[in-house]
Amino acid sequence: MFETSSTPHPRRSLLARGLSFWILVFILALSPLPFASVRPVWIHLSGILVAVALIAYLVQRWQTGRAIPSIPWPLRIAGALVALVALWGYVQAMPGWLTAWHHPIWSETATLLNAPDLIGSLSLTPERSILNANLLLTYLGFGLLVVWHSRRQRNLDLLLKIFVGAQAVYALYGLSVYFSDLETILWFDKTAYRDVLTSTFVNRNSYATYAGLGALAALVLILRFLRQTLTADKSHRTRIREFVETLTSTGWLTPVALLICLLAVLLTQSRMGLTALLIAGTVLLIGWTMRLPAGQTRRLGSILLSLLVVLLVVNFVLSGGLTADRFARLFEQGDGRFTVYPLMLDAIAERPLTGYGLGSFESAFRLVRDDTVMGFFDRGHSDYLELIMTIGWPAALALMLAFLVPLLAAWNMSRRRTEIEPALLSVAATVQIAVHSTVDFSMQMPAVVFAYLLLALAAFGTWHDSASLPAETDQRPPDAGIAPA
Known part of the structure; x- marks a missing residue:
């Protein structure tokens, strides 16, 4: 991003964001590192950090004498539903x-253990239910931080940008492990998926979902820069010159991050991960093109968009063969999860x-599984079915409904x-998650x-209605230009 000469000192600007902002960044950037933070110790740590933030x-x-920002009404509804x-x-x-609704397994256990005073609960694993309920509250707190800090455009x-940068780092790490045949996650040996890219997951x-979100975020930064270039009140020659100057200076970083994330998704060989990303990307690109001003600007945007799609297709042709083979094997050999869904x-x-x-799926599924199920299932491979179950x-x-309203x-x-880009990013991220969750459990990874x-809530930081406070603006001149990196 190009800065004007009157921009405040960088260190002062960074410190002014406050401790809570940097805790938010810390969680965002480092949560993928310890196996996607799925272990209880990392879940507890995340909860503590969010509370501190x-x-x-x-x-x-x-201390600054400012009121607490109000929450947009769609998020109030969604937050209340999650809290319930x-x-x-x-x-x-x-x-x-x-007690009338307790599962019979509690009385059977009391009989087997000869413990008539054993007290049951609705949950088969109460400790996991508490852990997951705590995690939902952690997500609520994290979402609040995102909305509050996103009230400033510079935040x-x-x-x-930090998110896209972190995504590129994790994708590069995954690519280095994949092509070096190390078959490790950090310094641990892989216990599964030894021949595919999983990064720190x-x-x-799950990693395909994560990298897909990174690809969407990088794409949005690129589209925002393209829109600002296309709609600028300048001659076509000036627009083209500035566009080329940006790409040859710092503007190449975000397109490279996009391609790296796409390559990582392809090398995970996740069929639904790729499908969900393509559907979400299509929604994003169509929505963005249709919202450009009609006329020459939209035509230019469509041309540039076509070039971007060509690059994505080339990326798929060069590295998507393994994923295509898995699609073919799906129709030839089937998939074990489809024997689980009826149960x-x-x-x-x-x-x-x-x-x-x-959080009691593993224990509950043991009560209903039969000989048709091969292998171990500690998750339902469908967030929807597992949630209902x-x-x-x-x-x-x-x-x-908490997802649908926002x-x-x-x-x-x-x-x-x-x-328009932050709002479209929110839509695309939710579409990707909604599609992939039909046959996988990525949303169980913190x-x-x-x-x-x-990605889903940042756009709401600048939401305005009659009950909200005025948006917080930066007391500085606008940027001379905005590059996508």
Whole structure:
């Protein structure tokens, strides 16, 4: 990004963002490092860091005499629904509550252990239900931080650039491990997916989701720069000259990050990861093109967009053969998860309202699996079915609605904003997650959720309605130009 001569000192500008901002960055950049932060110790650490960041933000606002920013109404609805689901998780874990709805396994266990005083709960694994309920509250706090800090455009720009940079680093690490045949994650030997790219993740599908979000963020930075170039009140020759100057200086970094993330997704050989990314990317590109001003600007945008699509196709042709082979084997050999889904549907039919307990899939599935299932399944390979199975239909629908409301609000924002890219990014990120979650469990990885929350909620930082505070603007002249890197 080009800066004007009157820009404040960089160090002073960085420190002014406050402790909570940098904790947000820390979680965002480093959560993928310890196996996507899926282990309980990292989940607890994330919760502590988010709590500290929230306190630091509130203290900072109090010290500066500024009110707490209001939350846009779509996010108030979504947050309330998530909080209710978290509360239901705690209720499921409470011993002795709603005993008439307890699973028979509790009475059978009491009989086997000759322990008549054994107190059961709605959840088969109360400790995991509490852990997952705590995690939902951590996500709520993280989302609040994203929305509050994104009220400043420069914060949003910096967050997206840091996110894309981190994505490129993790993708480069994954590529180096993949092409060196090390078959390790950091200094640990891989226990699965030894012949594919997983970066610091254990599961290739989860990493494909994560890298796909990075590709979408990089694409949005590029599209924003293209729109600003196309709509600038300058001659065509000046636009082309500035465009070339940008690409030959710092502007090449983001396109390279995009290509690296796309290559990483392809080398994961995740079929649904690639499919979800292509669908989300298509939604993003079509929405962006249609929202350009009609006439020559839209035609120029379509041409540049076509060139970008050609580059993506070339990338797929050069490195997508392995993923294409997996698609072919799917139709020839089938997929083991499709033998699991009918059993999950049977389990849902047995306890449609209460579920088996938030986070209790592994224990619940042991009660319903049969000889048709080969291998070990500690997750349902469908976030939708697993969600319904563990918390019941009412709570699952509430959580799905918590995603749908911001999605529709972001789509509406993209129709009436000048800065359309953040809103379209929110839509595309939700589409990618929604598609991939049908047959995988990427949203059970905290690193993926943190990345998704950034992309899905950042656009709401500048939301305005009659109840919200005025947007916080930077007290400095605007940038002379904005490069995509």
